[in-house]
Amino acid sequence: MAKLWGGRFTKGTDKAVEDFTSSIGFDARMYAEDIAGSKAHATMLAKQGIISEADAKAIVDGLTEIEQAIEAGTFEFSVALEDIHMNIEKRLTDAIGEAGGRLHTGRSRNDQCAVDLHMYVRKAVVHIGELITDLRKAILEVAEANKDVIMPGYTHLQRAQPVLFSHHLMAYFSMLGRDAKRLALIYDYADTMPLGAGALAGTTYPIDQSYTQELLHFGKIYENSMDAVSDRDYVLEFLHLASMVMMHLSRLSEELILWSSTEFGFIELDDAHCTGSSIMPQKKNPDVCELVRGKTGRIYGHLLGLLTTMKGLPLTYNKDMQEDKEGIFDAEDTLHFALSINAAMLRAMKVNGARMRAVLQDDFSNATDMADYLAKKGVPFREAHAIVGAAVQHCIEKGCVLADLSVEDFKAISPIFEDDILDAITIEACVAGRSNYSGTAPANVMRQIENGKKAVRAE
Ligand code: ARG
Numbered sequence: 001m002a003k004l005w006g007g008r009f010t011k012g013t014d015k016a017v018e019d020f021t022s023s024i025g026f027d028a029r030m031y032a033e034d035i036a037g038s039k040a041h042a043t044m045l046a047k048q049g050i051i052s053e054a055d056a057k058a059i060v061d062g063l064t065e066i067e068q069a070i071e072a073g074t075f076e077f078s079v080a081l082e083d084i085h086m087n088i089e090k091r092l093t094d095a096i097g098e099a100g101g102r103l104h105t106g107r108s109r110n111d112q113c114a115v116d117l118h119m120y121v122r123k124a125v126v127h128i129g130e131l132i133t134d135l136r137k138a139i140l141e142v143a144e145a146n147k148d149v150i151m152p153g154y155t156h157l158q159r160a161q162p163v164l165f166s167h168h169l170m171a172y173f174s175m176l177g178r179d180a181k182r183l184a185l186i187y188d189y190a191d192t193m194p195l196g197a198g199a200l201a202g203t204t205y206p207i208d209q210s211y212t213q214e215l216l217h218f219g220k221i222y223e224n225s226m227d228a229v230s231d232r233d234y235v236l237e238f239l240h241l242a243s244m245v246m247m248h249l250s251r252l253s254e255e256l257i258l259w260s261s262t263e264f265g266f267i268e269l270d271d272a273h274c275t276g277s278s279i280m281p282q283k284k285n286p287d288v289c290e291l292v293r294g295k296t297g298r299i300y301g302h303l304l305g306l307l308t309t310m311k312g313l314p315l316t317y318n319k320d321m322q323e324d325k326e327g328i329f330d331a332e333d334t335l336h337f338a339l340s341i342n343a344a345m346l347r348a349m350k351v352n353g354a355r356m357r358a359v360l361q362d363d364f365s366n367a368t369d370m371a372d373y374l375a376k377k378g379v380p381f382r383e384a385h386a387i388v389g390a391a392v393q394h395c396i397e398k399g400c401v402l403a404d405l406s407v408e409d410f411k412a413i414s415p416i417f418e419d420d421i422l423d424a425i426t427i428e429a430c431v432a433g434r435s436n437y438s439g440t441a442p443a444n445v446m447r448q449i450e451n452g453k454k455a456v457r458a459e
Helices: 015-021 024-047 054-073 084-096 096-101 108-143 165-190 211-217 225-230 233-259 285-312 317-346 354-361 366-378 383-398 408-415 427-433 444-458
Strands: 150-157 158-164
Touching: 024 054, 024 108, 024 211, 024 233, 024 317, 024 354, 054 084, 054 096, 084 096, 084 108, 096 158, 108 225, 108 233, 108 317, 150 354, 150 383, 158 165, 158 354, 158 427, 165 233, 165 408, 165 444, 211 233, 233 285, 285 317, 317 383, 354 427, 366 383, 366 427
Parallel strands: none
Antiparallel strands: 150 158
């Protein structure tokens, strides 16, 4: 097939080279952005008298038909035409003749592919932002529905201190809230228009970039044409965001996997979100969680891959940069599934508060509170720590927990203990006592939930 750039060539492209250099297999995904960008460019060219109004109308109408054909699935993409930009331009020129050949006036594929990707990233940011908000809503719902459930809190995956289950969940709400903020910044980067940069240096035509900016709803225009066609920072920012969200979801997945094991038994995932074993009839596996955890590695790979691709590139456009797309498309798809399935999974899972409570009856999660009791009565905390440590050791030898000791036992450990010691180290007291601003006391967690509701309403 004759190339749109074939003028200076004396022979056709090697088939393997065509296959290797073509990006149509993945960049067809940006067809809507490519068409919108071309329509705006043609409209601007006509307004500036660079092409005629009649040509601009033919271009815009022709592009509308192409868009319809792509959406109807009747558009035939050609590998020989390399990418989405050339596929559309060639089809347009075939359909409308000379006017189609005027579309690329004052423009290069370098600023064209850049403007398409900027618009695509803006759209992806909105898409992912909605899904993050929905997952945050799901977290709020589950936290509120289980606001009285107390669970063991962990450090080093060893039982540490009792916490509200809702407090634990709301930590994820906060993490995802930071991700939502990051998205706003990425939108701002993507919302800068590179069109008008031409190949790298700008254009000799009297184009009106402010007008294309307005038509394409960009917040601003690149100051520097060379930066405009070289910049892939916004793509990297998106991949970083994707890595961060996946890291957060991977940690949640890990906890859901642990909590749904027989050993923990804190939750049960819905059958709809698990799979079985081909050999072991009893199995119900948390495959979704495992895959979210697993796919996180792949998303990190996209970030590291593109960072590495970009690191040695001289200004301005280099074909290496065509590698910017597959990672971001895959990251968007992966985030789409991971965020939406997690929201559904949280909403549908059973929370076994009785089991969480039962394990707390059987451990030393209240040891800090026993030490705090002494410290509040004047014993230096380090000394209190040692006294309680010895008491824990004594209980382990006896095969009991602190709450099994009698008030007399406590008084024998230290004369500072009074009759109220057993009330001071109940599980409820441990939770209620942590009433500082960010602590797990019920009123504070409710404040987090109420503020959270306001935040998602505003998103
Ligand atoms: N498919 C190319 C890409 O995604 C489009 C830009 C090509 N520009 C060029 N001068 N070869 O990067």
